[in-house]
Amino acid sequence: MPIKILVTAKRVEDYESKIKVNAQGNGIVLEGLKYKINPFDEIGVEEALRLVAKHGGGEVVVASVGTKDVHEQLRHALAMGATRAIWVNHAGPLDQMTVAGCLQKLIEKEKPDLAILGKQAIDDDQNQVGQYLAEWLGWSQATFASKEESLESEAEKSKTPALQLSADAKTLTVIREVDGGLETLECSMPCVVTTDLRLNQPRYASLPGIMKAKSKPIEEHTPATLGVDATPKITVTKMEHPPARKAGIKVPDVATLMDKLKNEAKVI
Amino acid sequence: MANPLVSDRLIDFLLYEVLDAEALCALPAFSEHSRATFDPWLGACRRVAREVLWPTYRPMDLEPPRFEGGRVFVHPSMRTCWRELVGLGVLAASRPSSVGGQQLPLTVSTLSNVYLMAGNLSAYAYAGLTTGAAHLIEAFGDDAVKSSFLAAMYEGRWTGTMALTEPQAGSSLADVKSTATPTSGGRFLMKGSKIFISGGDQDVTENIVHLVLARIDGAPAGTRGISLFAVPKLRPSGEGLRANDVTIAGVIHKIGWKGLPSVALSLGDEGDCHGWLVGPANQGLKCMFQMMNEARLMVGANGAATASAAFHESLAYARERKQGRPLGSTDANAEPVALTEHPDVRRMLLRQKAIVEGSLALIGLTAQLADWSEHAEQAERRAEAKLLLDLLTPIAKTFPAEKGFEANALSLQLHGGYGYSSEYLPEAWLRDQKLNTIHEGTTTIQGLDLLGRKVIAGGGAALMALDGRVRDAVKRAQAAGFDAAPLERGMDELARVTGVLGARGASGDVLGMMGHSADFLELASTVAVGWAWVEVAARAVQNDDDFSRGLRQAASYWLATELPRAQHLARLCETNERSYLDVNEAWLD
Ligand SMILES: Cc1cc2nc3c(=O)[nH]c(=O)nc-3n(C[C@H](O)[C@H](O)[C@H](O)COP(=O)(O)OP(=O)(O)OC[C@H]3O[C@@H](n4cnc5c(N)ncnc54)[C@H](O)[C@@H]3O)c2cc1C
Ligand SMILES: Cc1cc2nc3c(=O)[nH]c(=O)nc-3n(C[C@H](O)[C@H](O)[C@H](O)COP(=O)(O)OP(=O)(O)OC[C@H]3O[C@@H](n4cnc5c(N)ncnc54)[C@H](O)[C@@H]3O)c2cc1C
Numbered sequence: 001m002p003i004k005i006l007v008t009a010k011r012v013e014d015y016e017s018k019i020k021v022n023a024q025g026n027g028i029v030l031e032g033l034k035y036k037i038n039p040f041d042e043i044g045v046e047e048a049l050r051l052v053a054k055h056g057g058g059e060v061v062v063a064s065v066g067t068k069d070v071h072e073q074l075r076h077a078l079a080m081g082a083t084r085a086i087w088v089n090h091a092g093p094l095d096q097m098t099v100a101g102c103l104q105k106l107i108e109k110e111k112p113d114l115a116i117l118g119k120q121a122i123d124d125d126q127n128q129v130g131q132y133l134a135e136w137l138g139w140s141q142a143t144f145a146s147k148e149e150s151l152e153s154e155a156e157k158s159k160t161p162a163l164q165l166s167a168d169a170k171t172l173t174v175i176r177e178v179d180g181g182l183e184t185l186e187c188s189m190p191c192v193v194t195t196d197l198r199l200n201q202p203r204y205a206s207l208p209g210i211m212k213a214k215s216k217p218i219e220e221h222t223p224a225t226l227g228v229d230a231t232p233k234i235t236v237t238k239m240e241h242p243p244a245r246k247a248g249i250k251v252p253d254v255a256t257l258m259d260k261l262k263n264e265a266k267v268i
Numbered sequence: 269m270a271n272p273l274v275s276d277r278l279i280d281f282l283l284y285e286v287l288d289a290e291a292l293c294a295l296p297a298f299s300e301h302s303r304a305t306f307d308p309w310l311g312a313c314r315r316v317a318r319e320v321l322w323p324t325y326r327p328m329d330l331e332p333p334r335f336e337g338g339r340v341f342v343h344p345s346m347r348t349c350w351r352e353l354v355g356l357g358v359l360a361a362s363r364p365s366s367v368g369g370q371q372l373p374l375t376v377s378t379l380s381n382v383y384l385m386a387g388n389l390s391a392y393a394y395a396g397l398t399t400g401a402a403h404l405i406e407a408f409g410d411d412a413v414k415s416s417f418l419a420a421m422y423e424g425r426w427t428g429t430m431a432l433t434e435p436q437a438g439s440s441l442a443d444v445k446s447t448a449t450p451t452s453g454g455r456f457l458m459k460g461s462k463i464f465i466s467g468g469d470q471d472v473t474e475n476i477v478h479l480v481l482a483r484i485d486g487a488p489a490g491t492r493g494i495s496l497f498a499v500p501k502l503r504p505s506g507e508g509l510r511a512n513d514v515t516i517a518g519v520i521h522k523i524g525w526k527g528l529p530s531v532a533l534s535l536g537d538e539g540d541c542h543g544w545l546v547g548p549a550n551q552g553l554k555c556m557f558q559m560m561n562e563a564r565l566m567v568g569a570n571g572a573a574t575a576s577a578a579f580h581e582s583l584a585y586a587r588e589r590k591q592g593r594p595l596g597s598t599d600a601n602a603e604p605v606a607l608t609e610h611p612d613v614r615r616m617l618l619r620q621k622a623i624v625e626g627s628l629a630l631i632g633l634t635a636q637l638a639d640w641s642e643h644a645e646q647a648e649r650r651a652e653a654k655l656l657l658d659l660l661t662p663i664a665k666t667f668p669a670e671k672g673f674e675a676n677a678l679s680l681q682l683h684g685g686y687g688y689s690s691e692y693l694p695e696a697w698l699r700d701q702k703l704n705t706i707h708e709g710t711t712t713i714q715g716l717d718l719l720g721r722k723v724i725a726g727g728g729a730a731l732m733a734l735d736g737r738v739r740d741a742v743k744r745a746q747a748a749g750f751d752a753a754p755l756e757r758g759m760d761e762l763a764r765v766t767g768v769l770g771a772r773g774a775s776g777d778v779l780g781m782m783g784h785s786a787d788f789l790e791l792a793s794t795v796a797v798g799w800a801w802v803e804v805a806a807r808a809v810q811n812d813d814d815f816s817r818g819l820r821q822a823a824s825y826w827l828a829t830e831l832p833r834a835q836h837l838a839r840l841c842e843t844n845e846r847s848y849l850d851v852n853e854a855w856l857d
Contacts, residue, residue: 036311072307079308205312207357207370210305 040118078213079205100132130194142174321387328527354424385573390527401428408547446482459536468531496552497543524699571668578679627668669704715785
């Protein structure tokens with residue numbers, strides 16, 4: 001049975017870029033930065049493509065909120081194989097409520113069976129959009145979707161995947177990561193899933209995929225046309241680098257180590 | 269930090285600032301492309317190189333292919349590498365859409381492939397060989413050959429090889445002895461022995477198509493009697509495939525490229541080895557030579573890639589390793605400093621940078637000429653580009669290989685005693701690099717080609733074209749405030765010496781001319797890489813960031829330390845230095 005899945009493609013700073021706090025101390029220096037799709041979103045795109053392929057077709061719709069620069073990330077998802085894209089054109093600061101609000105409206109229009117988001121974005125590590133979205137839609141949710149074992153090699157691909165849709169597409173079984181292990185949830189559809197790192201290893205965009213992506217449509221909206229108030233409810237007042245780690249020391253014996261842990265570090 | 273293998277910033281700079289890759293998109297052949305396709309493609313190549321190929325490099329180096337029961341078994345991770353390379357779309361990336369390709373300019377594909385090569389040279393070679401073999405079939409095969417082989421090769425279901433070399437015919441392919449006997453069905457029955465055939469057997473794909481040089485019965489001796497054949501390991505038969513009497517006589521135990529088997533092949537031991545003629549009878553070498561520019565450029569890229577990975581490894585090592593105290597320091601209690609604090613260490617790093625990045629720039633310029641020579645709209649522009657391409661190809665093949673070997677040795681040297689140990693990587697790249705001066709025509713053969721054919725072709729028109737490019741680059745660099753005068757002097761030397769050697773040859777003194785082919789190749793290479801550096805410097809003068817300063821420093825280093833050697837090499841040629849021309853082999857032991 002064909003299914004329709006909405007996924008996201010946030011534009012984030014490449015983790016290999018050198019990040020510096022700006023002079024005002026309220027953000028980062030943007031010059032010279034490289035950008036990429038949020039890796040958790042990329043995992044979401046991959047999982048959606050696999051689910052659609054497994055269930056005899058359907059659609060993977062990818063959405064992103066931001067300036068026209070996000071087309072780069074949308075095209076990346078399209079090159080991986082997503083069907084079409086939606087761009088919510090917005091410049092300036094964005095908070096998780098605005099993003100979740102935009103996605104909610106898009107989902108109400110698009111009516112997908114399932115939304116797959118990254119559990120968080122690697123720029124501000126918020127881990128909130130998926131949860132807001134499920135709450136506002138009144139959908140069930142399964143966060144931190146993960147898996148028990150690697151499914152990457154040919155032999156392993158036959159094993160149980162972390163996301164399984166029932167034959168009637170009414171329920172989704174999700175393996176998710178919890179402290180100290182994995183838990184399996186059964187969600188009624190439609191639902192929101194957020195991805196954890198080990199869920200899958202995303203495919204690389206191929207050259208034929210990149211060429212095909214050029215002609216796939218990108219539909220444009222704005223928060224205003226969707227009826228979402230984009231005024232941030234959160235402002236960043238201060239940003240600073242974490243304190244530099246001090247060099248380690250060598251201790252002569254276990255007794256000194258215990259003493260230092262107790263009296264200097266005060267951790268035991 | 270993990271080894272980046274190749275500098276992203278440099279490749280972007282070369283493509284978009286120096287080579288103006290976007291200008292190529294104005295040509296009809298590349299109209300589907302723009303930076304919006306180049307950037308994601310580069311991004312995908314970078315990731316596959318770093319995440320898939322690179323982690324398999326050392327395991328493949330440690331565990332070479334096994335030869336058991338007449339079959340070759342390669343490292344198991346080669347399957348993953350092949351799957352990802354095929355999935356990426358490298359095989360037909362620069363081929364036309366009519367054969368399922370994506371018409372990517374060679375300028376872009378050559379520089380993006382450098383990442384894949386730097387990640388794992390052997391693994392990439394399966395793809396490079398397959399594309400090369402398929403391209404020959406595409407260019408010269410008739411419909412029957414194409415429909416039998418082409419799609420399977422470009423889709424990565426079958427691989428391809430180049431089966432030229434025979435035990436008695438290495439540098440001299442004129443001496444190829446393998447034979448082809450016509451059959452009534454239009455095919456040929458092949459017989460002969462080939463050696464060193466890379467990718468000649470493997471257990472990754474179901475079939476392999478060898479492109480074989482052989483003589484049709486009764487063909488004339490020498491190069492004019494050699495034809496090209498497609499000879500599959502398994503031949504199409506009804507709905508399936510059956511063995512085609514291609515036997516693996518053994519695998520070569522190599523010092524490098526250990527992920528790629530090179531084998532001795534025996535064709536037609538049972539008299540049942542079918543071959544399909546590719547191109548006209550007796551024109552095999554000519555067909556092969558039409559692909560030579562691309563193949564040789566690929567070897568140059570192999571050399572630059574191998575030196576690049578080693579350069580970045582040694583740079584990271586030198587930043588990390590603490591040893592000794594700064595020059596002039598007398599305080600025995602002072603903390604040791606990073607190797608990079610020592611001037612001679614920085615010199616060795618800068619030399620590697622000059623060789624690696626100069627090679628990449630030259631390869632980029634040469635690939636761009638290949639694009640223009642094929643796709644420029646005006647015929648004169650195509651012809652001029654072709655002249656320059658032919659002239660620069662032996663240089664772009666040789667310089668990265670020869671000087672890359674020196675750069676690889678410097679990388680090892682910077683690792684000190686650890687570099688001499690196989691726990692560290694530089695020794696592996698050094699072994700890999702050596703092949704690049706041997707295959708696809710040894711350095712000697714490239715020198716003979718350059719002096720004996722390329723510079724004198726068209727009455728020296730190619731050299732005039734290079735002269736024009738060089739002077740234009742010098743002018744732009746000077747105007748931007750970069751002193752490029754040494755390059756101009758080097759170009760003067762090159763032009764003068766070409767005249768002298770040409771005249772000497774024309775007067776009948778072949779030894780006095782061709783005996784200096786190695787000097788001449790080195791002279792021309794020094795100047796050509798000088799040109800590449802001046803092209804880079806001319807565009808790197810505006811900015812004052814570390815990246816641009818580094819490029820200017822490397823360019824100045826090349827002009828200051830290497831270009832003066834042009835004079836010395838020129839003198840050896842001009843004065844017809846006899847010490848090495850007159851040496852008698854009997855005197856040597
Ligand atoms: C690892 C590896 C992989 C290879 N892969 C392939 C492959 O896939 N397909 C293929 O067909 N071949 C392949 N080759 C073969 C390769 O192309 C030849 O080794 C090369 O062309 C040199 O030939 P040769 O080994 O017979 O050396 P020779 O020709 O015997 O040369 C020995 C030396 O003599 C010099 N020399 C030879 N002739 C002359 C001359 N006329 N004037 C001056 N000097 C001369 C050469 O420069 C060289 O230094 C491979 C070789 C190796 C080592
Ligand atoms: C096979 C082998 C056998 C050996 N046998 C012995 C043995 O029998 N006995 C023994 O005692 N040792 C032995 N050695 C050790 C050898 O002498 C050292 O490897 C060598 O002295 C270099 O030291 P290193 O390896 O620590 O390199 P490093 O000192 O770290 O040097 C790394 C690089 O930095 C450069 N460098 C270092 N300091 C400076 C400086 N101040 N200024 C400029 N450049 C600098 C070096 O020239 C080199 O290129 C052996 C090594 C090998 C590989």
